[in-house]
Amino acid sequence: MQDLTYRVVIRVLRVLFRVLGLRIEVAHAERLPATGPVVVAANHQSFLDFAVVGLPAVERGRLVRFLAKESVFRAPVAGALMRGMHHVPVDRRAGAAAAVRAHRALRAGEVVGVYPEATIGHAFALKDLEDLRLGAAHLAITTGAPLVPVAHWGLHRVLTVGGRWSLRRGRWVGVVVGEPLDPRPGESAAELTARLHHALGALVEDLLDHYPDRPTVPSRAWWWPAHRGGGAPAGAEAHRLDVLAVARADRVDADNVVAQAKSLTPGCTRR
Numbered sequence: 246m247q248d249l250t251y252r253v254v255i256r257v258l259r260v261l262f263r264v265l266g267l268r269i270e271v272a273h274a275e276r277l278p279a280t281g282p283v284v285v286a287a288n289h290q291s292f293l294d295f296a297v298v299g300l301p302a303v304e305r306g307r308l309v310r311f312l313a314k315e316s317v318f319r320a321p322v323a324g325a326l327m328r329g330m331h332h333v334p335v336d337r338r339a340g341a342a343a344a345v346r347a348h349r350a351l352r353a354g355e356v357v358g359v360y361p362e363a364t365i366g367h368a369f370a371l372k373d374l375e376d377l378r379l380g381a382a383h384l385a386i387t388t389g390a391p392l393v394p395v396a397h398w399g400l401h402r403v404l405t406v407g408g409r410w411s412l413r414r415g416r417w418v419g420v421v422v423g424e425p426l427d428p429r430p431g432e433s434a435a436e437l438t439a440r441l442h443h444a445l446g447a448l449v450e451d452l453l454d455h456y457p458d459r460p461t462v463p464s465r466a467w468w469w470p471a472h473r474g475g476g477a478p479a480g481a482e483a484h485r486l487d488v489l490a491v492a493r494a495d496r497v498d499a500d501n502v503v504a505q506a507k508s509l510t511p512g513c514t515r516r
Contacts, residue, residue, distance in 0.1 A: 250329030251308055258296050265403065266414035272421040274301035282351040282390035283425075285309055286381040286441055288371050288449055289360040290401040297397050301422045302356050310350050311358040312343055312380070333357070340380070351388045359384065361441065364490050365406045368483035369398075370470040371449050374442045376487070382428075382437035391425035394441055396448035398456065402468050406490060409467070419452040 262269060277283060287298040299309045308330075315334040318324040327334070333350070335343040347357050359381040362372045385392040399418040404410045423444045428437055453473060460466035460475065469475025471483075478486055 248308055248330070250326060251331070254326060254330060255299075255303060262296075265412065265416070267403070268415060268417045269297060269300070270417070270419050271297075271300050271304065272419070274304040274422055276422040276424055277301050277305050277307070277356075277393055277395075278391060278425065279305050279307070280354070282354055282388055283307075283356045284351070284381050284385045284388075284390050284392045285356055285358045285395050286361050286392055286445065287358065287395045287397065288445055289362045289365050290369055290398070291365065291403065291405045293400055293404055294360070294397065295358070297400055297418055297420050298358060298395050300420055301395060307356050309356045309358040310347075312347060312360070344380070344383075347384055348388060351384060351390050357384060357390075361438065361445075364487060365401075366483065367406060367478045367486040367490070368470060369401055369405075369468060369475075369477045370472060371442070371446045372487070374439060376484075377438055377442055379434040379438050382434040382441065385426070386428045386432065386434060386437060389428065391427050392437065392441060393425045394423035394444045394448060396421050396423065396445055396452060398449060398452040405468075406486075417457050419455070421448050421452060423448050 295311050302309045312333045312335045315336045318327050318334045333343050333346045350357050361377040361381050363378050366372050397420045402416050460469050463469050463474040464476050467476045470477050471479030
């Protein structure tokens with residue numbers, strides 16, 4: 246497959262990383278298989294996630310074909326780049342076509358990237374298991390490809406939801422690759438997703454444990470997770486914001502969105 250566009254984009258991103266002075270650390274890239282089909286499953290915290298989630302694969306001489314929302318492909322410049330990099334458009338209301346293309350890529354020995362959380366989480370921590378999509382596990386089970394968790398943390402301080410962005414130099418961004426999860430005989434997509442959730446969660450928490458730029462006053466830091474004493478949304482409020490974000494992305498009727506979001510009050514049972 247010709248990948249001139251992809252390689253040019255990688256070079257441009259490396260220049261951007263240097264301009265921003267990002268301190269990017271990638272750990273355990275060797276865990277990502279150097280050959281054969283692979284499903285990469287990553288947490289989702291920034292609009293630039295793909296730029297760092299793909300780094301371990303680049304270190305292994307590979308490129309990741311990400312599943313991304315279809316609306317991105319309709320944008321004049323971004324759409325042309327996404328198509329040039331052979332990423333896979335996903336209409337979340339009718340995902341069969343994306344599944345077919347992802348299967349085709351895996352059977353051709355490609356690396357396919359999936360965000361089980363579907364959209365950026367406002368809590369800046371891994372979403373609850375019940376909020377994860379089963380697509381990554383389905384792809385691994387039906388193709389026999391290993392499911393490789395890739396966690397990252399810190400890039401949301403550069404660009405994320407809620408109009409949050411910063412050009413401040415020197416942000417630390419950690420990326421870590423987990424051990425491949427091979428589908429077990431008879432294992433369901435839900436069971437494999439539960440294993441993925443456990444693995445990804447542990448990797449994210451480890452990145453938080455080793456984060457070098459912790460806030461002086463955590464409760465005032467919008468980017469630090471609430472379960473660590475930070476000021477990021479949590480529980481029902483974070484879930485409400487996530488629901489609104491998904492609805493906006495999918496262009497659901499606004500009145501139905503508001504009604505659904507209002508029903509998710511702090512008194513609900515979500516963690």
